Amino acid sequence: MEKQYASIKDYGYRDFTKLNKIYSIIKKLLVILIVLGLYLSIIVIAIQSLNESRNLSSFTRLSFQWYLNIVREQELMNAIKNTFLVSSIATVLATFLGTFFAIGLYALSKKSRVLWMLLNNVPILNADIVTGFSLMLMFRLLMVVFPNIFGLFTLVMAHLFFTMPFVILSVMPKLKETDPNLMDAALDLGIKPYKALIKVVIPAIKAGIFSGMLLALTMSIDDFVISYFNTGSGFDNLSIWIYAVIGRRNLTPSVYAFSTLLTLFTMIGLLTYQFLQRQKKGKNNEKNSTSSVSSQS
Amino acid sequence: MNKEFRVLSRPYMVWLSVLVFFPILAMIFIGFSNLDSSVSIGEISLSFSHLNILTQSSTIIAFRNSLIFALATTFICFIFGYFIAYEIKLSKFKNKFVLLTLVILPMWSNLILRTESLANIMSENNILKSLLGFNIFGNIAGTWMAVLFGLVFTYMPFMILSVYTALEKIDFALEEAALDLGLTPLKKFWKVVFPLSLKGVVTGSIMVFLPTLAGFAIPKILSRGQIVFIGNIIDNKFIYTNYNHGALLAVVILIFILGSILLITKFDKEGETLL
Numbered sequence: 425m426e427k428q429y430a431s432i433k434d435y436g437y438r439d440f441t442k443l444n445k446i447y448s449i450i451k452k453l454l455v456i457l458i459v460l461g462l463y464l465s466i467i468v469i470a471i472q473s474l475n476e477s478r479n480l481s482s483f484t485r486l487s488f489q490w491y492l493n494i495v496r497e498q499e500l501m502n503a504i505k506n507t508f509l510v511s512s513i514a515t516v517l518a519t520f521l522g523t524f525f526a527i528g529l530y531a532l533s534k535k536s537r538v539l540w541m542l543l544n545n546v547p548i549l550n551a552d553i554v555t556g557f558s559l560m561l562m563f564r565l566l567m568v569v570f571p572n573i574f575g576l577f578t579l580v581m582a583h584l585f586f587t588m589p590f591v592i593l594s595v596m597p598k599l600k601e602t603d604p605n606l607m608d609a610a611l612d613l614g615i616k617p618y619k620a621l622i623k624v625v626i627p628a629i630k631a632g633i634f635s636g637m638l639l640a641l642t643m644s645i646d647d648f649v650i651s652y653f654n655t656g657s658g659f660d661n662l663s664i665w666i667y668a669v670i671g672r673r674n675l676t677p678s679v680y681a682f683s684t685l686l687t688l689f690t691m692i693g694l695l696t697y698q699f700l701q702r703q704k705k706g707k708n709n710e711k712n713s714t715s716s717v718s719s720q721s
Numbered sequence: 722m723n724k725e726f727r728v729l730s731r732p733y734m735v736w737l738s739v740l741v742f743f744p745i746l747a748m749i750f751i752g753f754s755n756l757d758s759s760v761s762i763g764e765i766s767l768s769f770s771h772l773n774i775l776t777q778s779s780t781i782i783a784f785r786n787s788l789i790f791a792l793a794t795t796f797i798c799f800i801f802g803y804f805i806a807y808e809i810k811l812s813k814f815k816n817k818f819v820l821l822t823l824v825i826l827p828m829w830s831n832l833i834l835r836t837e838s839l840a841n842i843m844s845e846n847n848i849l850k851s852l853l854g855f856n857i858f859g860n861i862a863g864t865w866m867a868v869l870f871g872l873v874f875t876y877m878p879f880m881i882l883s884v885y886t887a888l889e890k891i892d893f894a895l896e897e898a899a900l901d902l903g904l905t906p907l908k909k910f911w912k913v914v915f916p917l918s919l920k921g922v923v924t925g926s927i928m929v930f931l932p933t934l935a936g937f938a939i940p941k942i943l944s945r946g947q948i949v950f951i952g953n954i955i956d957n958k959f960i961y962t963n964y965n966h967g968a969l970l971a972v973v974i975l976i977f978i979l980g981s982i983l984l985i986t987k988f989d990k991e992g993e994t995l996l
Contacts, residue, residue: 455808458801459823461874465835466827468842468849475848480841482851521733528730531723540734542986546741549927549982550975551935553952557971558744561751561964585740588733607723617725648833648938653959666833667938675837683830690829694822702816 473680490681503665511644514583519637522591552649560653574656591636598632752968791934794872802880863945880925887921
């Protein structure tokens with residue numbers, strides 16, 4: 425019997441449903457494995473923080489003593505204090521100055537803006553070790569004039585140097601998104617340019633400033649290499665202190681407890697932020713729908 | 722924007738020019754001169770005697786290690802990171818931002834502490850073994866596998882983020898058009914999606930490659946000092962205050978970085994995928 429109709433296979437259709445099933449299983453497995461790999465160290469830190477014994481090779485009993493012990497560990501508390509001191513100074517300055525610098529750069533002609541943004545990327549792309557080492561050499565040369573320069577000052581300077589570009593980089597796209605008429609409207613309504621900047625432009629780029637600030641804080645708190653080269657006279661931040669203590673092989677489990685707490689807080693903070701954002705959105709939608717209904721009636 | 726605001730960028734121009742160029746120039750100068758703490762200002766002169774550090778076998782081995790590990794890490798991160806980024810893009814989960822946050826959340830805890838805890842569970846008797854009853858890694862402490870594992874999972878979030886940023890910007894209409902014109906999903910991915918995401922891949926690769934190439938803490942902790950990277954040599958020179966040698970080695974790393982920056986500017990002019 426002759427075939428009368430062409431089947432879809434003749435048009436080049438191939439049935440992949442079976443393969444798809446296998447593929448989706450492999451896919452899920454791979455996702456789980458990779459996420460596990462990303463979280464492995466955090467999980468281990470959490471387990472180590474709950475272990476009663478100081479010994480890291482076996483889990484003896486569940487205990488929260490290391491959490492209570494955090495405040496009693498002098499050196500650890502000192503390192504935490506230093507970390508937060510440097511990071512908060514650097515983040516506040518970087519966010520504040522970076523926002524205004526970004527506005528300034530945005531006002532430049534396109535050609536010079538591209539050029540300066542390229543230079544702005546240098547601290548981001550430059551390897552930490554080169555940034556850290558070269559800044560250290562510069563500060564060392566300055567030591568001829570200021571002998572006690574190493575410490576809080578050099579650390580804050582170094583942190584500002586590599587966090588500010590992140591603020592600028594996250595503010596810039598928001599500036600590009602804002603309506604240029606916004607500024608003109610404000611000026612037409614008779615406000616001075618700088619007042620308009622603060623009343624109109626800054627609120628419009630708020631989200632970019634906020635994410636820039638978060639990035640700056642993240643980079644600054646977790647930094648090891650740049651701080652390692654630029655600290656001095658026993659001014660250790662958390663990373664430097666841990667690195668030094670690992671060498672001596674007597675790290676107190678309270679460090680793990682502190683790290684676990686920090687992870688939990690960031691996770692809770694981010695999730696609540698998300699939740700609030702969504703609620704706000706939901707409310708806005710409701711408002712819009714009710715207002716549209718009322719306008720129709 | 723109002724041209725009046727151009728003034729606001731002036732201080733930053735000064736700041737950037739000074740802090741980008743001056744330290745690097747100082748570094749190059751110290752690398753190629755006899756300047757150290759014992760030399761007085763009048764005796765400073767150009768000197769190439771420090772160049773011998775570059776031909777020492779320990780330096781060459783360290784460079785080879787750094788390069789091989791950086792390339793391998795970048796490649797593995799590219800494969801798995803791209804996969805995860807693509808899965809996030811495809812996922813039906815509405816709030817993609819939460820997924821991205823979960824991916825980068827580990828980066829918020831201390832890098833050194835994370836590396837140290839990885840080193841702990843890679844040794845023969847470890848805390849996970851006493852809980853699970855078996856060793857998930859075997860006994861790879863101090864080997865190249867330990868270092869590679871640590872590097873890959875430390876830097877993969879950078880790749881995921883960059884690739885996702887690029888993927889997210891792809892217009893869905895293009896993908897629909899490709900399917901309408903008869904491409905299979907696989908071909909659609911290869912001919913449409915992948916080329917458009919290349920920008921993110923390049924940025925992500927550089928964000929993984931550079932810190933791996935120049936890092937020293939992860940290899941030191943995970944290989945227990947067995948595998949020496951170029952960063953470890955610089956670290957040693959720093960500890961023994963041999964700044965001339967350290968500066969020269971850092972200059973070599975700088976050359977790699979300049980190459981990467983050129984590559985990035987070719988693909989991504991204003992650094993949009995850097996975040």
